[in-house]
Amino acid sequence: MLTGFFKLYKPKTYQYRPIYYDPLKEAQQKREEQLKAKKENPDTRYKTSITRGTFREYADKNKTARRSLNRRSNIRVIAILGILLLIAYYLIR
Secondary structure, rough: OOOOOOOOOOOOOOOOOOOOHHHHHHHHHHHHHHHHHHOOOOOOOOOOOOOOOOHHHHHHHHHHHHHHHHHHHHHHHHHHHHHHHHHHHHHHO
């Protein structure tokens, strides 16, 4: 047989496996795992981080912080204005 003498080699093929990240699918799988764990152990309850009144507390903290920042900036503006008036008074005099 002469086929061995004229043997043609096939080119090597590139085996590309695409990596696709789907955050929605991953989140769904995570939820499914949590549900399975919850079914296995029904004593664990879902605990939220939001409790009654937390929004109001955060709003009050924000309000007081904003007020203090406004006071500081107003004091700076008044001080700078006073310094500029003094400089203008001495330049005119």
